[in-house]
Amino acid sequence: MPDLRELPRSLAPLDDESLPGYLLRLSSRLHVPVADAAVRTGLVDRTGATSTVFLPIRLVHRIDDDALDKFARTTRLTAVEAGSLLASPLGDRYGPLNGDLMSRGNPVSLVRNNRWFFGRWTRYCPHCLAGDGSVIQQQLGGPWKRHWRLPTVFACLRHRTLLHNTCPQCGKAALTDATNFLPRAAAEPMHPTLCRAPTGNRYGLTPHSPSCKADLTTAACREIDADTLSTVLALQTRLLDLHNPDGPTAISSVGWQQTVAQYFLDLRAVTWLILLSWPETQRYAPTAALAEAVARTAENARIAAQGQRDRPGKRHPSVAYTDPPIDPLSAAAVFGIAEQLLATDYNATFAIFNPLISQARRTEPTMTHLQKPHHASPPLRLTLNHHRHDLWKKGRARLLRKHPELTPMPPSRPVTTSAGR
Template sequence: MAELPSLSSLRSLPRSLDPLEDESLPGYVLRLSHRLGVGPGPLILRMGIPSSRKDRTTLVRIPISCAISLGEADLDAFCHATRLSRQETAGLLLASLGTRYGPLSSDFRGRSSSGTSRLQYNNPWLLTTRTQYCPDCLVGDGSEIQQRHGGAWRRLWRLPPVFSCPHHERFLRRYCHLCGELAQNRHSNDLIARPRDSDLHPVRCRATPKPGNPRAVRPACGADLTQAPRSEEPMPRDHQSRDVLFTLQKKYLSFLSAHGPEQVSSIGWLTPTAQYFQDLRGVVALIFMTWPEARPHAATPELARIIDTEAERRHELFHRRGAQPRKNLRSTAYTDPPDDPIATGAVLEIADRFLCTPDEEAAAHFLVPLADEAKRIHQPLSYTLRSPRGASIPLRVVLAYSPRGKSRTRSDVIQGVSAGTATRATGRDSSG
């Protein structure tokens, strides 16, 4: 077995790069490997990462976990090799977004979901094996370094509530416009596809299209992702729908900003921003499960039609999975976020409006019909969706409410929830 190098035996790389704003670790590695003329996989190994591999010489691959967090030894090795500070390196990792985004926060995921492995494999609201991108952002800002190596592959693109780029007025893509495959990753546990390939520019598609001849050499697609045509992108036909979604996206980007609010309003309560996104997840699942119950609340007729298509697919998936042995997978038909960016924005817009109500009574007007319909459709699953993990007190209060008096009283629910996760707003919070 190969002996792992100690930090003292590792040398700094001959050249490094300054991180770009909101750049992800895989994006940084792609730019740095391009600058050094070495594949991203060998580059990571040269840094001494991952230090825990039993044999780092037989296979070059980059674990998905590296995008989320690095252990102490790996963090030291990365900082030593790149000459970045710990703070700069932490800014490349998804884990540092946990203070803003509930699905990345151990405070709101529950006891059983702590640890990187849970984040990595059981977290549909975190894109670990794939990323989204804005073609115009990948072009860069025109500076010499970004002209050479491209713009940032952003961390926020790995969060489903980030579905568009309001600055360039484009909805984010996941697939290559030329080959139709995932642009940066493949369907595997590798963080970066083709890790040995040193020829691909960071903004080129790293997918490997299937050849007609199984024995043929399989080159990368290599399409320039910055050239993805706007005409082939999904886009609402009416300006009102576009304006609604871009306005919502600006709001979410302000929530996720490092300088954004620590608390926002959810059903009239000041709630940690990270927990607000947990509330959002819970409401989205109920909307999909009970659709078309919430259809009258869609922002525009076109967005309602888009959710119609998405919900129909989910209902079919739910019933199909009911006939399979692993019936516990049925809930994911409603709890997973959509792949389509416009469907994502459309359903989040409804959920956000429900959470923007001033108090529990106003929220109950929208949410209690969904909870009752969910119980009618599938009682066991509805219990799970009406008790979303990590949700705020006001959302739990509203979803536990029963007009027939069959559930606990509101005071019982409040006393049963851990104190301190939200503070009753004395005034209305303009951020929510």
């Protein structure tokens, strides 16, 4: 790698800005392709005879110390500022990104097949992207936020709106690529708020297909009724409080005290259960619009699972149910029900979960994901894996002896109050 020099012009990171978002703004400011900005800041090297630049998605999560040092030096950021662009700190609270819970500290296996962070979707708030009116944001737009990568972030509280997940013009994910963390990396620089999805259908695409270039800040608000919107925003407030580093430290999950990171893994496991057993939990949906959103997601998962069963070779029908809901309204709807199920008192857990599990097993008999240790806390796993009440009660007594650190507790929302945002 050639000697890296400080860039002639740099940028201070914006609040909650992600590495892809920062690179988009840097590319635009320097008038160079994103790939050039990544090479000039030491993130990646040019490889092969064609000098292709590959932007591996693992960099969005973590950068090794040497590369982070080069990046900070060339961009004239402090180490803290450079590190704040990465997603790895979010794993302290978000279980699917937590190295201890997911991969025993192995960052490679954390990234591989981790569709609850590294899946192919793009969420954004058009108003946040339009910027806050400051000179720099008028020029280059607002931040592409790190938190928009989390499936559990589906609304913008500042602008009281659902996030978007498609471009208003082409209907595709605006910032998603099959191999790189940013699409069209070698293309001419583009304003950071424009859609980078390639035009044309998937069979006609080449690395040089033009980008859509629609202005994402013009995306119109999604029409939803007032009750649904206030329900969604209240849920988003509670979930963001759990994502907040200063938020609650522990929370009840099926009546047992858990860390917040573990709670998000339990929320994920219950999401699968809701989709597999739908419409068993329909009564928990507070509005018709939210019930319809779950129904749509469950039906899409059923069709995708059938598609898996019908294809030749190795089949993974259960995967259709284990991807996070991409559509922001569907995500809010499913997580809202999951939150209620996890708030169950531990004495009532068996009665509430048992019918759901029976229905889920009828829907997808190959469903084994829910039994794996890192997919749910021990108390939730106990409930998911015992069909008979007497065996469940015995298992619970064993759990109390084996895990004295797990305290059964009455159903509640956060255990400690937030220190404020």
